[in-house]
Amino acid sequence: MSATIFAxxxxxxxxxxxxxxxxxxxxxxxxxxxxxxxxxxxxLVNQMLQNFPxxxxxxxxxxxxxxTTVEGFYSYIFLFAQLCLAIQAANYGFGxxxxxxxELTADFLLSKPVSRSxxxxxxxxxxxxxxxxxxAVVWVTSFAAIAVFRGDHExxxxxxxxxxxSIVIFQLFFLSVGLVVSLLVRRVRSVTPYxxxxxxxxYVLSAFTGLLGDVKLELITPFRHLDAMRIAQExxxxxPLVLLNVAVSLxxxxxxxxxxxxxxxxxxx
Amino acid sequence: xxxxxxxxxxKYYGKSRGIVDVSFKEEExxxxxxIGPNGAGKSTTIRLLLSLIRPTSGSARVFGKDVxxxxxxxRRDIGYLPSEVYYYEGMKVVDLLKYSASFYDRDxxxxxxxxxxxxxxxxxxxxxxxxxGNKKKVGIVQGLLHSPKLLFLDEPTAGLxxxxxxxxxxxxxxENARGVTVFFSSHILGEVQRLCTRVGIIREGRIVEIxxxxxxxxxxxxxxxVTAEGLTAASFDLPGVTNVQTENGTVHxxxxxxxxxxxxxxxxxxxxxxxIEEPTxxxxxxxxxx
Numbered sequence: 001m002s003a004t005i006f007a008x009x010x011x012x013x014x015x016x017x018x019x020x021x022x023x024x025x026x027x028x029x030x031x032x033x034x035x036x037x038x039x040x041x042x043x044l045v046n047q048m049l050q051n052f053p054x055x056x057x058x059x060x061x062x063x064x065x066x067x068t069t070v071e072g073f074y075s076y077i078f079l080f081a082q083l084c085l086a087i088q089a090a091n092y093g094f095g096x097x098x099x100x101x102x103e104l105t106a107d108f109l110l111s112k113p114v115s116r117s118x119x120x121x122x123x124x125x126x127x128x129x130x131x132x133x134x135x136a137v138v139w140v141t142s143f144a145a146i147a148v149f150r151g152d153h154e155x156x157x158x159x160x161x162x163x164x165x166s167i168v169i170f171q172l173f174f175l176s177v178g179l180v181v182s183l184l185v186r187r188v189r190s191v192t193p194y195x196x197x198x199x200x201x202x203y204v205l206s207a208f209t210g211l212l213g214d215v216k217l218e219l220i221t222p223f224r225h226l227d228a229m230r231i232a233q234e235x236x237x238x239x240p241l242v243l244l245n246v247a248v249s250l251x252x253x254x255x256x257x258x259x260x261x262x263x264x265x266x267x268x269x
Numbered sequence: 270x271x272x273x274x275x276x277x278x279x280k281y282y283g284k285s286r287g288i289v290d291v292s293f294k295e296e297e298x299x300x301x302x303x304i305g306p307n308g309a310g311k312s313t314t315i316r317l318l319l320s321l322i323r324p325t326s327g328s329a330r331v332f333g334k335d336v337x338x339x340x341x342x343x344r345r346d347i348g349y350l351p352s353e354v355y356y357y358e359g360m361k362v363v364d365l366l367k368y369s370a371s372f373y374d375r376d377x378x379x380x381x382x383x384x385x386x387x388x389x390x391x392x393x394x395x396x397x398x399x400x401x402g403n404k405k406k407v408g409i410v411q412g413l414l415h416s417p418k419l420l421f422l423d424e425p426t427a428g429l430x431x432x433x434x435x436x437x438x439x440x441x442x443x444e445n446a447r448g449v450t451v452f453f454s455s456h457i458l459g460e461v462q463r464l465c466t467r468v469g470i471i472r473e474g475r476i477v478e479i480x481x482x483x484x485x486x487x488x489x490x491x492x493x494x495v496t497a498e499g500l501t502a503a504s505f506d507l508p509g510v511t512n513v514q515t516e517n518g519t520v521h522x523x524x525x526x527x528x529x530x531x532x533x534x535x536x537x538x539x540x541x542x543x544x545i546e547e548p549t550x551x552x553x554x555x556x557x558x559x
Contacts, residue, residue, distance in 0.1 A: 002372075004368065004371040004372060008368055012357070012359070103355060103357075103358070104353070104355035105355055105356060105357055106321075107321060107349075107351050107355070108351075108355070108356060108369070108411075110319075110320075110321055111319050111321065111344060111347070111349040112344060112369070112372040113341045113342070113343075113344040113345040113372055113373065114341055114344075114372065115340065115341045116340075118341075262323060264282070264321075264322040264323060265316070265321040265322060267312060267313075267316060267321075268352075268353040268355075
């Protein structure tokens with residue numbers, strides 16, 4: 001671990017982390033401000049939702065959530081926060097070492113007296129620090145939004161905490177999968193399409209699982225491993241799926257280290 | 270002590286050739302010229318020595334340590350100026366140099382200032398605003414600021430104006446006088462000839478010649494020009510004479526062998542002018558490539 005690389009990396013991602021944090025905060029704050037409108041007209045809302053085609057309700061998970069409770073409504077918004085967090089983490093993962101290679105600064109960094117594993121550790125920790133910044137903003141905004149907009153509705157703080165605690169596992173998954181893919185493909189020319197692809201892809205898979213009721217697909221998407229609405233409803237994680245999620249992240253990290261230590265840094269051509 | 274020791278080093282990128290079976294040594298304090306055209310494998314060799322890429326087979330040692338296992342340790346005392354310079358575009362020159370210096374466990378501030386004054390580097394400009402030549406100057410300061418013991422220069426003068434090139438060469442000579450070993454890769458043979466004591470010539474990934482520049486020049490053919498009345502091409506019908514040309518009473522040809530044989534041919538004639546020259550590195554180099 002090199003403090004110097006950590007600081008450089010963290011600083012270079014600071015603006016991006018701030019923008020993502022503001023974005024996620026806005027989603028949570030603005031959407032949750034509608035809570036009372038929904039909660040106070042519970043009967044009407046439920047009736048309206050019943051009118052949606054069942055496939056649509058399944059795809060968006062609407063039939064599994066009670067939008068008239070604080071944790072139910074919050075968990076529904078949390079899904080969109082998760083989507084942003086996924087894309088952000090995937091972007092950081094894909095860009096972690098590939099940006100240096102496309103911008104050809106890798107030669108500069110790797111001709112310094114630091115080992116590859118130390119470079120990767122510093123970069124990973126810096127990216128995690130940036131993600132934690134966003135994570136912290138989500139915590140603060142969530143508590144603030146609920147405090148301000150819940151009116152006199154009570155809520156289950158356990159469910160809320162479980163949701164918020166799941167963020168770090170969720171981020172780690174997309175960071176490490178993004179990283180390993182970026183090391184497996186020959187060259188990542190632009191990070192954004194990959195990041196969007198991985199984030200949205202995982203989300204769509206999860207939506208399809210709802211639609212088809214297919215059990216196998218849920219094994220591969222973190223949106224199912226850490227299904228917000230299910231966590232809110234049951235007040236508990238689906239432990240085997242969470243463990244699967246963590247295991248995938250760890251395997252990706254280990255493989256990334258192995259690949260990066262042996263990697264040929266492409267030259268200008 | 271050999272600072273660089275390369276034995277049977279081979280690198281393939283998939284199926285395409287990088288270098289094949291390259292072996293050479295560079296002793297401490299030498300300036301070793303590594304010459305060859307684009308794509309011959311010069312940069313590949315340097316990148317292998319910096320462990321930016323891994324060898325397919327063979328081994329390389331720098332400061333007596335294997336490059337694949339002791340990379341970070343070795344790089345503490347290495348300065349590297351790449352042929353193409355790319356730095357973090359958003360950074361200021363001074364921040365980049367400080368970042369670079371922060372990797373070394375010594376105080377580089379004074380040397381950094383000194384070098385940037387010599388190279389007339391504007392410290393407060395953004396990297397993205399710099400011209401190619403100015404980026405190259407950043408590269409030079411960045412490569413030298415930690416007072417390395419071994420310098421890798423990969424086509425270092427491209428983009429520098431003649432004034433800066435001269436300052437740069439003076440810098441390299443000063444460093445060398447302090448005992449710094451220099452590995453100088455280039456295809457500009459004039460500058461190699463000016464600076465280096467020994468050269469390796471690489472062609473299509475393989476070393477074709479490693480020799481002292483002096484020996485290379487002496488053991489090669491000589492260029493002979495004689496101006497005298499009554500001389501014809503036939504006058505120099507000797508073994509070792511090639512490329513005979515006659516022009517306005519001047520005969521010139523290449524000669525390889527015992528020079529007295531040529532001189533004896535001249536004893537009977539009244540010579541107006543005669544020159545016997547060693548070939549330039551460029552001419553020798555072209556010879557290897559023809």
